[in-house]
Every structure is written in structure tokens, then in C-alpha cells.
Amino acid sequence: MSNLSFEEAINNLSSDDVKVRKEAIESLVGITDESAIEPLIKATTDDNAQVRFKAAEILGNMGDVAVDKLIEEFKNASGKDKRFLAFALKETEDKKVIPYFVDAIDDEDFGVRKVAVRALGELQAADQIDSIAKCLEDEDWGVKLAAIQALGDLATDESIKLIKDARKAEDDKDFKKSCNKAIKKAEKRQKAKASGESIVKLIPMSTLKEMEKTNPQKAIKEYERYVETKQAKDVPYKRLCVLYRKANDYDNEVRVLETAMEVFQGNDKKLAYFEKRLNKMK
Numbered sequence: 095m096s097n098l099s100f101e102e103a104i105n106n107l108s109s110d111d112v113k114v115r116k117e118a119i120e121s122l123v124g125i126t127d128e129s130a131i132e133p134l135i136k137a138t139t140d141d142n143a144q145v146r147f148k149a150a151e152i153l154g155n156m157g158d159v160a161v162d163k164l165i166e167e168f169k170n171a172s173g174k175d176k177r178f179l180a181f182a183l184k185e186t187e188d189k190k191v192i193p194y195f196v197d198a199i200d201d202e203d204f205g206v207r208k209v210a211v212r213a214l215g216e217l218q219a220a221d222q223i224d225s226i227a228k229c230l231e232d233e234d235w236g237v238k239l240a241a242i243q244a245l246g247d248l249a250t251d252e253s254i255k256l257i258k259d260a261r262k263a264e265d266d267k268d269f270k271k272s273c274n275k276a277i278k279k280a281e282k283r284q285k286a287k288a289s290g291e292s293i294v295k296l297i298p299m300s301t302l303k304e305m306e307k308t309n310p311q312k313a314i315k316e317y318e319r320y321v322e323t324k325q326a327k328d329v330p331y332k333r334l335c336v337l338y339r340k341a342n343d344y345d346n347e348v349r350v351l352e353t354a355m356e357v358f359q360g361n362d363k364k365l366a367y368f369e370k371r372l373n374k375m376k
Contacts, residue, residue: 153182172203211229211244230256230260243276254277321354
């Protein structure tokens, strides 16, 4: 774990030594300070792929704090420099980025097009299904596969039909397998939606516990998915309370505790932990 201060880390992002830049970017994981946004955006064009990816990931996890600045940079960027900004925007999960990804469907860089169409699926941009379908005719194989995945994410009758039509028109066996997988996912989501279940992709607890060590900001984001859907597992609520306490985020800790008490009402054993913790905060 790096002992660099915030100022040292920001300054070291400009070092000529790639090892120094790697240490600097790792020490900025979990940062939410707005003054880090511009240096991190610059780092998405670093010569080192690890630094570029990590900078984009950090920016994406900053969410609302960084999204407007990312949009501005994304509109003015081009080529490979735009790819990591696209990834950062996708990671914000902010619906306001949808129009910019729609425009990026026609970007000259295949990497940008690939991230853009995948993002439209993940953001459930069902009204942009024509833009997604357009990518089925893309000259790049990766973009075509991303379009299939995006249509699977939408999980509508129309998107499933588009996947089936694409599967019928293609001879490649691997492509057909990807289509089958996307159809299966879409149909499963349709059934879940019909039964009133929340459709949220949840990362396993074991993975999230390890993520806390390397990327606490991302871990919080993923634990929140459990809370959002009111999952009947007490671990996500407990871990969020610990992480918010470390961040001195009183309001969010209280919110999680109150949600947990609602979810575990009737389970005295689990409820006791959250009641006791909340009472100590009053």
C-alpha cells in the first residue's frame, strides 16, 4: 500500500518513471476530490496501459463528481485517447451519457464504438435499439459481438428477434454461440422481470471483500447494488457501514442501517446488530 499523500500522487502522475506513475495511480484509488479529475483525465492518455485503465476506472467510480467533465473531454477527444474516456463514462452508469454514446456509434475508432454500444445495453437504452442494431453491420468483429451483448442486456422481444436474425445470417460458429448466450440471458431477464424480480448484476461477496483492499470505491458501488435491491444477506450492509465509517460518511451509514432494519424486520438475530450500531450513532 502506498504512503503517498494526495499532492505527491498527483505530482507523480507526471513523472518520467513509469513505476512512479503506477504507484501514484494506485494511491489515488477511491479518491473523490474534484481537483484530481483533470490530472486523472490526462492520465488516461499515459503511455502505460495499466495507468490509462486505472485512471479511467477511478474516474468512472467517481460518478456524478466527474461525469460532466468527462463528457466535455469525450466530445473533444479522438482515436485511442477517446477509448479510455469512453470506458470511464460507461462506469459512471449515468443516463445522461447515453446521447454521447449514440453519437459514438459512428466514431472512426473501433474501440470507442465497441465501448459505446456495450454501454447502451448496460444503461438499458431501449429507445436506442436502432443505434445498437446498426453495430451488427460493423466491419469490426468485436463491435458486432458487443452489439449482440447489448441487445441481450435490453431483453425485449424486439432485441431477441434482432439477435436471432443476426444468428441466422452468420455462419461463424463462435458468433452463433455468442448469440445463443445472449438470447438465454435475455429470456432469463424477461422471466425475472415478469415475476417482479429486480434485474441487477451482483458481484460475489468473496470478490467484493478482496476488492475492498484494492478499490474500496468500487466495492462500495457494488455493495450498494445489494442494498438497492434489498437483498436478504446481512454482509453487504455490514461492510458498507464499515466502509462509510472509514470515509466519515455519516449520512450514508445511517441510510444503510435504516434499510437493513427494514429488510431484516422479523429476524431478531440479524436485526440486533443494525439496531445496536444505529443507536450508538444517535
